Amino acid sequence: MSSELLVELGEDPATAQLGQLKLETIEDQQWPADESTLSKSETDISQRFDADSPHLPWDHPFYDIARHQIIEVAGDDNFGRKVIVFNACRMPPQHQLDHHKLLMYLKGTLDQYVESDYTLIYFHHGLTSENKPSLSWLRDAYREFDRKYKKNIKALYIVHPTMFIKTLLILFKPIISFKFGRKINYVSYLSELEDVVKCEQLLIPARVKDYDNKLRASLKPSAQPPPSPLHSPPLPNQVFGVPLALLRQRNPDGDHIPSVMRDTISFLSEQGLEIEGIFRRSANVTLVKDVQLRYNSGKLLNFTEMEDIHLAAVILKTFLRELPEPLLTFQLYNDVVNFSCMFTHSLLDGQVAFMKTLVESLPEENYTSLRFLITFLAQVSANSEVNKMTNSNLAVVFGPNLLWGRDNAMSLSAIGPINNFTRTLLDQQHLVFT
Secondary structure, three states: OEEOOOOOOOOOOOOHHHHHOOOOOHHHHOOOOOOOOOOHHHHOOOOOOOOOOOOOOOOOOOHHHHOOOOEEEEEEOOOOOEEEEEEHHHOOOHHHOOHHHHHHHHHHHHHOOOOOOEEEEEEOOOOOOOOOOOHHHHHHHHHHOOHHHHHOEEEEEEEOOOHHHHHHHHHOHHHOOHHHHOOEEEEOOHHHHHHOOOHHHOOOOHHHHHHHHHHHHOOOHHHOOOOOOOOOOOOOOOOOOOOHHHHHHHOOOOOOOOHHHHHHHHHHHHHOOOOOOOOOOOOOHHHHHHHHHHHHOOOOOOHHHHOOHHHHHHHHHHHHHOOOOOOOOHHHHHHHHOHHHHOOOOOHHHHHHHHHHHHHOOOHHHHHHHHHHHHHHHHHHHOHHHHOOOHHHHHHHHHHHHOOOOOOOOOHHHHHHHHHHHHHHHHOHHHHOO
């Protein structure tokens, strides 16, 4: 993985050469269509949604953009930052795509996360002469994203960069800031992304995976990049990535709430309620891994000694995200995603009764842990005038960590309904958990 500083200022280069750049070979342009990457839980949602975009009705203003799945949200990275994915190969030919609307859709997606630290991953393979946007659109798009969007983006990873994208960034040197230039990283192989995010949680298009395999196969054995790490068997005392039911069985007291949740929430309740932007900041990845290793080794931790509010917050989110099955369980996926449509005009009592029925159907350890978490988050939002974390903001952070599809992926069109359910759960927690 490499990073190049795009910071030298100078005269705007002649841009006419850009259109002459060779983007892909004919062979690359004739890739077969992607295999479906939607999880079964997403394609089975409901007949009220079109199968091509299961969570946006056909008359939604962004339906024609969302159905291509160009932009996706993929949970948190290894640093506790939200991950936004842009797939160039899913862009249709220029005449079939409203690029202005695509830009507005991207802005609308980022608007949910720009107050928090976030990571952008751009899969470049598949950009061809037929689907590449114009240079003027790219320039306007960069300028459209003001400081609000650039401030908290911690890294932009360009996967499978070509001479075209590198030349493009050189042409843009005069308008790319020094700080933003330092955030751009080139990623040659998918295995390199494992340092940043677990690739299994990304909706990586099949053609991108095939292209990566093709690149690796073309290398000499001595130049082969390291393969993606294999999953090691769980440690005897492992806590992260272990089912809640197993954690409960291991606990000599039969406590339904995992120690990680008790430790982090107790610490944050005492010292984090008035910290502005709690749950929005990332943490040092080395410290995060060290804390995980200590928990997985059966050691006791005291977050008070570490004196790092954001580390505890990231550990809590990481624990939830690494559960083999989400806290709200796969079984409730369809009900949660359809919740907004089912209760668009319903009375509050109906919403509360429905949510109460759903959460009470959870396994005992899930229900107890969820109630413990939501009760704490209600305390956080009660201090929102100081910490700026309202129920809506907390829902954006925790929604994707409470529920995802069976293939461990999260389609962008499901984010809104899941976040809305989470916000309503926070709003009505005093009634749902009584």
